Amino acid sequence: MRNLILAAVLMGCGGSKLDPKNPYSVDRRQVQIPIGDGNTTQGSLTRPERGEGPFPTVVLVADAGPMDMDHSLVGPDGPVLLFADLAEALSERGF
Numbered sequence: 001m002r003n004l005i006l007a008a009v010l011m012g013c014g015g016s017k018l019d020p021k022n023p024y025s026v027d028r029r030q031v032q033i034p035i036g037d038g039n040t041t042q043g044s045l046t047r048p049e050r051g052e053g054p055f056p057t058v059v060l061v062a063d064a065g066p067m068d069m070d071h072s073l074v075g076p077d078g079p080v081l082l083f084a085d086l087a088e089a090l091s092e093r094g095f
Helices: 002-014 082-092
Strands: 026-036 039-048 072-075 078-081
Touching: 026 082, 039 082, 078 082
Parallel strands: none
Antiparallel strands: 026 039, 072 078
16 A cells, blocks of 8 residues: 555656656666575666666565566556556656
């Protein structure tokens, strides 16, 4: 529930809604993360395309359950990729 509240506050601050047809200037990469004993998990790394780092960092961790890593939901206008949208919004704002 905290993730939903943070997303609503962040989107409200920017004054614009995320639009997949008009993406922000964000570098997005798929990464493999070592988790010990030779095992890995997958993740996405987003960062601002412009500006010099180091950048402040926010780590979004999905909890266990039926959700995918983007916390995909079905919204009234189609799919909502909660974590992907939040990561892009944070990266556009310098995180």
